[in-house]
Amino acid sequence: MTGARVTASGWGWRHAGRARPAVSGLDLDIRPGERVLVLGPSGAGKSTLMHALAGVLGDDEDGDETGELLVDGRRPSASRGRVGLVLQDPDSQVVLARVGDDVAFGCENLAVPRAEIWPRVGQALADVGLDLPLRHPTSALSGGQKQRLALAGVLAMRPGLVLLDEPTANLDPEGVVEVRDAVLRSVEASGATLIVIEHRVAVWQHVVDRIIVLDPAGGVLADGPTDTVLSAEGERLAAAGVWIPRFPPSPPERRDRSEVPAAEVLLRAEGLVVGRVPFARKRAVAVAGDLDLTLESGTATALTGPNGTGKSTLALTLAGLLAPAGGHLAAADALAAGLGPAPHRWRSRDLLERVGTVFQDPEHQFLAGTVRGELAIGPRALGLGGAAQTELVDALLHRLRLDHLADANPFTLSGGEKRRLSVATVLATRPRLLVLDEPTFGQDSRTWAELVRLLAELLDTGTAVLAVTHDEQFVSALADARLTLVPGPAPAGGPGVATGSVSAGRVATGRVNAGLRQRTGTEPS
Amino acid sequence: MSLMTPEIRPSVIARVNPVAKLAVALLISCALMLSIDWVSAAVALALEAVLLAWCGLSARQFWLRTAPVWIAAPFAVLTTVLYGQDSGAVLFSAGFVSVTEGSVALALAIGLRILAIGIPGIVLLATTDPTDLGDGLAQVLRLPARFVLGALAGLRLVGMFIDDWHSLALARRARGVGDGGGLRGRARRFGGLAFALLVLSVRRGSKLATAMEARGFGSDIPRTWARESVFGVRDGLVVAIGAVIAATAITAAILAGTWHFVLA
Numbered sequence: 001m002t003g004a005r006v007t008a009s010g011w012g013w014r015h016a017g018r019a020r021p022a023v024s025g026l027d028l029d030i031r032p033g034e035r036v037l038v039l040g041p042s043g044a045g046k047s048t049l050m051h052a053l054a055g056v057l058g059d060d061e062d063g064d065e066t067g068e069l070l071v072d073g074r075r076p077s078a079s080r081g082r083v084g085l086v087l088q089d090p091d092s093q094v095v096l097a098r099v100g101d102d103v104a105f106g107c108e109n110l111a112v113p114r115a116e117i118w119p120r121v122g123q124a125l126a127d128v129g130l131d132l133p134l135r136h137p138t139s140a141l142s143g144g145q146k147q148r149l150a151l152a153g154v155l156a157m158r159p160g161l162v163l164l165d166e167p168t169a170n171l172d173p174e175g176v177v178e179v180r181d182a183v184l185r186s187v188e189a190s191g192a193t194l195i196v197i198e199h200r201v202a203v204w205q206h207v208v209d210r211i212i213v214l215d216p217a218g219g220v221l222a223d224g225p226t227d228t229v230l231s232a233e234g235e236r237l238a239a240a241g242v243w244i245p246r247f248p249p250s251p252p253e254r255r256d257r258s259e260v261p262a263a264e265v266l267l268r269a270e271g272l273v274v275g276r277v278p279f280a281r282k283r284a285v286a287v288a289g290d291l292d293l294t295l296e297s298g299t300a301t302a303l304t305g306p307n308g309t310g311k312s313t314l315a316l317t318l319a320g321l322l323a324p325a326g327g328h329l330a331a332a333d334a335l336a337a338g339l340g341p342a343p344h345r346w347r348s349r350d351l352l353e354r355v356g357t358v359f360q361d362p363e364h365q366f367l368a369g370t371v372r373g374e375l376a377i378g379p380r381a382l383g384l385g386g387a388a389q390t391e392l393v394d395a396l397l398h399r400l401r402l403d404h405l406a407d408a409n410p411f412t413l414s415g416g417e418k419r420r421l422s423v424a425t426v427l428a429t430r431p432r433l434l435v436l437d438e439p440t441f442g443q444d445s446r447t448w449a450e451l452v453r454l455l456a457e458l459l460d461t462g463t464a465v466l467a468v469t470h471d472e473q474f475v476s477a478l479a480d481a482r483l484t485l486v487p488g489p490a491p492a493g494g495p496g497v498a499t500g501s502v503s504a505g506r507v508a509t510g511r512v513n514a515g516l517r518q519r520t521g522t523e524p525s
Numbered sequence: 526m527s528l529m530t531p532e533i534r535p536s537v538i539a540r541v542n543p544v545a546k547l548a549v550a551l552l553i554s555c556a557l558m559l560s561i562d563w564v565s566a567a568v569a570l571a572l573e574a575v576l577l578a579w580c581g582l583s584a585r586q587f588w589l590r591t592a593p594v595w596i597a598a599p600f601a602v603l604t605t606v607l608y609g610q611d612s613g614a615v616l617f618s619a620g621f622v623s624v625t626e627g628s629v630a631l632a633l634a635i636g637l638r639i640l641a642i643g644i645p646g647i648v649l650l651a652t653t654d655p656t657d658l659g660d661g662l663a664q665v666l667r668l669p670a671r672f673v674l675g676a677l678a679g680l681r682l683v684g685m686f687i688d689d690w691h692s693l694a695l696a697r698r699a700r701g702v703g704d705g706g707g708l709r710g711r712a713r714r715f716g717g718l719a720f721a722l723l724v725l726s727v728r729r730g731s732k733l734a735t736a737m738e739a740r741g742f743g744s745d746i747p748r749t750w751a752r753e754s755v756f757g758v759r760d761g762l763v764v765a766i767g768a769v770i771a772a773t774a775i776t777a778a779i780l781a782g783t784w785h786f787v788l789a
Contacts, residue, residue, distance in 0.1 A: 056738045085739040091685070092732035095678050095740070097656055104751035109741035117751045139684060153740060321695045348703030357699040363725065364689075365696035367717070381701035411724070425700070 003032035003193035004082055004160035006053065010067030012218070013048055013057065022048040024066070024218035030210075032160070035187065035194040037204050040214035040221070041240035041444075043414075046197045049214070050165045052076060053195070054085035071161060081110040084154030088166040088442075090146035095153075099125070099141075100134025102149060106157040117156075124156035127189060128182040142307050144175025148182050155186050162187055164196045168203060169442045172307050172470045176203055199444050202245045205230070213237065241444030249449035251477050252456035261462040263296040266335040266433055267318060267343070273326030274310055274317045284325035287313050288485055291327070295433060297334065300455070300465040302475045305485035311468045312360070312437050314485070318466060319357040319435040320344050335432055349381050356426030360437040360468075362418040366410040371402055371421060374410050378429040392428060400424045400454070416447030423454065434458065436467040440474050452477050536581020539652045544661040545760035546653060549767030550645040556771035557638055562785050563630065565778035566637035572770045573645055580648050590651045594643030598636045605632035641774075655680055660754040670748055678733060682726060693721050 012024035023045035030036055040046050051057045052069055055076035071079050084106070087093055096102040103121045112120065121134070128148040141149060147167055154162060164183065168176040184207055187194045198204055211229040215221040222233045230237075230244065238247035272291040275284035287310030295301060295318070303311050316322045317329065320343025330341040335354055339346055343355065359365050368374040375393045384392065397403045400420045405413060410421055419439065426434065434455075440448050455465055455478055469475060475482060533539050538546070553569055582590070605628060612627025655677060663673040697703045697714065706713065737743070778784040 051735075054739045056735050080741050080744055085736075087732070087736055087739075089732060092729050093736040094681065095674075095733070095737055095742075097654075097677075097681060101656055101751065105737075105742070106740035108748045108751055109744065109746075111746050111749050114749055114751060114753065117749070121751075139681075150736070157741065316695060319699065321698055347705065348698045349701045349705065351699060352701040355699075357696075359692065359696055359699075361692075363728075364692045365700060367697070367700060367702070367721075378701055411728075429701070 002160060003034070003191050004072050004079075005032050006030040006069075006071055006161065006193065006195070007073075008067065008069045011052075011069040012066040013045070013052060013063055015048075015063045016061065021045075021064075021066075021218070023052075023214070026067070026069075026214075026219060028212070028220070028223075030193060030195070032193055033191050034210060035208040036196070036210045036212055037201070037208040037226070038195060038197045038212050038214065039201070039237060039242050041216055041242070044214040044216045046214055047165055050085060050163045050195070050197060053161065054083050054163055055080060056085070081106075081157055082159055083161045083163060084157055084159035085163040085165065086147065086150045086154055086167050088169050090143045090150070090171075093150040093153075094138045094141075094146055097138055098134065099130070099132050099136045099138055099149060102138055103152045103156050106153050110157055120156045120158070121152075124152040124186075127155055127186040128152045129178070129185075142175070144171050144178045144307075147171060147175065147179045151179065151182055151186070155190070158190065159192060161193045161195070164194070164198075166197055166199065166442075168198065168200070173472075174306065176200075180204070180207070199241075199442075200243045201230070202243065205245070238445060241446035243445045248473065249445045249452070252449075252453045254456055255460040260298055260460055263298050264334045265294055265296055265332045266464050267295040267329070267331050269293050269318070269327065269329045271327035272314075272317070272324055272329050274313045274322070275325035276313055276322065284323070286325045289326065291483075293483055295464050295466060297432065297464050298459055298462045299480040300459055300467065300478045302479035302482045303466060303468045303485070304470065304475065304482060306487065309485035309487055311485055315435050315437055315466060315468045316357070317344070319355045319433075320346055320351055321357060352378050352382055352429040352431065354431055355433045355435060356429065356431035358422050358426055358434070358436045358439060360441065362422035363411065365422055365425070369409055370407050371410055371413070372397070372406045374421060374425055375428050378425060382429060396424050396428055415442050416444065416450075419443060419447065419451065423451065427458075431463070433464045433466065436465065436469075438468055438470070440469065440471045448474075533652055533654060534581040534583075536652065537579040538576075538648070539581055540759075541763050542661055542665065542754060542756050542760040543649075543653045543658040544665045544754075544756060545763045546649045547658070547661075548764045549770075550649050552764070552767045552771045553645055553774075554642045556775055557642055559775070559787060560778060560785050561631065561634045561638065561787060562778050562783035563634040563637055564781045564783045565774040566634060566641045568777045569770055569774040570637055570641040570644070572773060573641065576766070577644075577648065580652055582648070582651055586651065591644055591647050594640055594647065597643070598639040601639055602632045602636035605635050657752070657754070660750060660752050661756075664750055664754040665756045671743065674737075674742065678737065679730070682729060682733065685729070686722065686726070689722055689725055690718065693718055693725075 006028060007030075008026045008028040011026045012021045014021035026049070038046050038049070048057070053071060053076050057063065069076065071083055076083060094102060095105050100121055103124055104117050107117045107120055125132070128151050130145060130148050130152060138146070138149065151167070162183070167183070168179050171179065180203055183194070194208075196204055196208065205226060208226055210224065211226050212223045213221040213229065213233060222229045230246075234244045234246055238244040270292050273286045273289035274291070275286040277284045291314065293301070303315060305311055313322065317324055323344040329343070331343050331354075337354065339350060343351075346354070366374060367377055372393055375396055376389055379389045379392055397406055400423070402417070402421060402424065405417065410418065413421060423439075439451060443451065452474065459465055459478070465478070467474070467478075553573070557566060557569060577587070588595075606624055607622050609628035609631045611623055611625040614626050615623060616626065616629070617624040659673045659677045662668045663670050694703070697718070702714070775784070
């Protein structure tokens with residue numbers, strides 16, 4: 001099987017109901033077997049191009065097409081099976097319940113004879129390094145495994161063109177490398193053409209031949225060999241939000257320690273065990289235990305460790321949303337402010353001024369039809385009405401540069417805007433402790449820097465921050481301490497319980513050390 | 526174990542083509558719907574009990590899975606005894622409530638019927654993998670592939686509902702609107718949560734549809750099936766056994782003189 005050739009001449013697409021075209025005036029010629037990284041700021045139409053190449057953009061009802069886009073000289077919708085597309089979200093690409101069946105799904109649709117399907121399935125699973133029984137349930141896979149499964153499903157179709165639309169944006173660092181290496185192994189073997197969209201250039205930089213930068217105003221901003229494009233356009237791309245290793249976002253400015261209010265203990269855990277209560281069960285199943293930590297005002301704690309060690313469960317427990325499964329967790333007076341020491345017993349409304357939680361998926365926490373309405377929910381639950389509420393909401397809108405979106409539906413915002421809004425809704429009630437679950441997933445470098453700057457400001461005014469994260473840049477930009485969860489030894493007949501310990505390792509800026517000395521009290525000040 | 530990949534213990538019934546099991550459940554249900562009397566339901570239930578020995582369910586699994594019908598049946602019996610159509614001698618009477626020989630017989634017939642219809646259906650589900658059922662529906666019954674695979678993929682999303690519901694509820698607690706307001710507040714929150722889940726599911730469904738289309742689903746070429754669904758002699762035999770159970774139940778009721786055709 002040889003790679004496919006992609007040609008575009010003056011191609012463009014306008015989604016139905018939109019005033020501006022998503023892509024316009026695009027001219028391209030991608031040779032068979034080439035490996036291409038497509039870059040561009042948000043809104044440059046990268047995903048639209050990928051969907052068009054995969055033939056899933058729809059027809060006249062879904063939008064207006066101009067010019068010509070061809071795969072091997074034919075329209076993409078007429079060359080199904082020649083093109084395979086892997087999307088960003090691991091969860092929404094699994095079609096069937098068992099691993100083998102899911103990989104076979106594409107082959108069946110292409111009417112591959114039964115006798116030929118199963119050898120192809122075995123080959124594809126081997127290519128992506130997914131060494132599992134064919135009957136293994138797909139629901140039991142990790143995010144990285146699900147992405148490799150989606151890739152195997154595409155490879156089994158033996159496409160001449162493999163399209164990856166931010167395939168690693170939702171994965172932890174191990175998952176990113178897993179998926180990338182699986183892609184490389186398989187296109188190496190099949191000679192297929194590869195087109196990848198990815199914000200994080202470092203992951204693909206050394207394995208692609210060519211970079212194409214799309215221009216939001218139409219056409220192509222830059223197109224050429226990887227190194228040439230990165231050195232000529234690197235700075236401009238970085239300013240537009242693309243992660244370029246040579247141009248990292250600048251670290252946030254921090255206030256001098258003498259101006260920062262003295263730290264006080266907010267929450268203390270000793271021998272804490274966390275877990276969730278499975279559906280239709282009474283008792284929680286522990287995922288992590290033996291945890292000791294202290295959260296202090298004005299300090300940031302990073303919660304790290306591999307997937308499945310219970311980081312999110314721990315964060316939700318510290319946030320008072322889940323009951324501890326064992327051990328001791330107590331809020332100090334500085335946080336409880338007159339309530340009992342067990343955060344999970346506080347009323348929902350009492351959490352607002354004490355602990356604010358930002359969920360991994362911002363869409364989970366949106367409740368209102370407009371951005372303004374969303375921001376008013378917290379203050380209204382606290383009994384703040386009328387002019388005071390309006391004033392508070394206006395101030396937040398302005399501060400987080402959401403003014404122009406005040407009447408937009410939260411679900412229609414871009415990824416970065418959704419994240420800003422979810423943080424803003426929490427800030428509206430000024431909690432003393434902020435708990436964030438993967439706050440930087442899927443952020444481009446510009447929205448990343450904005451978020452880090454905002455959190456630094458909050459830390460300087462005495463808010464405590466606990467963040468579940470895989471993002472080392474985030475850890476070194478903000479964290480005063482790190483709690484790493486490690487998988488525990490598995491006892492007979494059950495999964496292991498993760499444990500963790502607080503360390504100051506690998507967190508290295510002056511400000512960070514100051515925070516730690518404050519925490520441990522060893523600094524003679 | 527999950528909704529979509531149930532742990533199915535190897536057993537004679539588990540190896541039967543799901544379409545045959547579906548046919549048995551439908552045959553017995555239809556036969557029992559034709560009449561309301563205790564003899565036909567009792568005979569069907571007794572014959573089904575014999576078949577249960579081959580279904581491979583442990584006692585614990587059996588009671589756990591069939592718990593809904595064991596709960597529903599007594600309630601139906603109780604309400605029919607108290608409020609059902611009266612006939613025959615009055616056994617007890619107070620206000621609206623009157624218990625007669627007729628209402629007791631009716632209650633017994635309805636209670637047994639719920640068990641005799643419910644248990645085969647549940648055993649069918651407990652011994653069948655949804656993917657195998659889909660294969661059977663598409664290959665044996667020739668239902669449209671679009672419909673069958675759409676339903677299978679949709680069913681997979683249902684498994685995610687529980688996690689989504691949980692996350693949405695936690696998010697509401699974090700936003701300060703997770704409790705309070707008494708019964709009315711609780712009802713309103715439930716409605717809001719259900720709507721949020723709907724929005725989330727629709728978004729997820731449309732993403733899944735794109736992913737399926739990107740893998741060639743929905744084109745006009747007739748697709749092949751990786752797993753062959755065979756309807757063999759044994760499966761035919763199982764359907765025949767189902768037909769015999771249905772016929773025996775009806776015959777027994779007619780001979781006993783209790784047959785009461787509901788459409789007559």
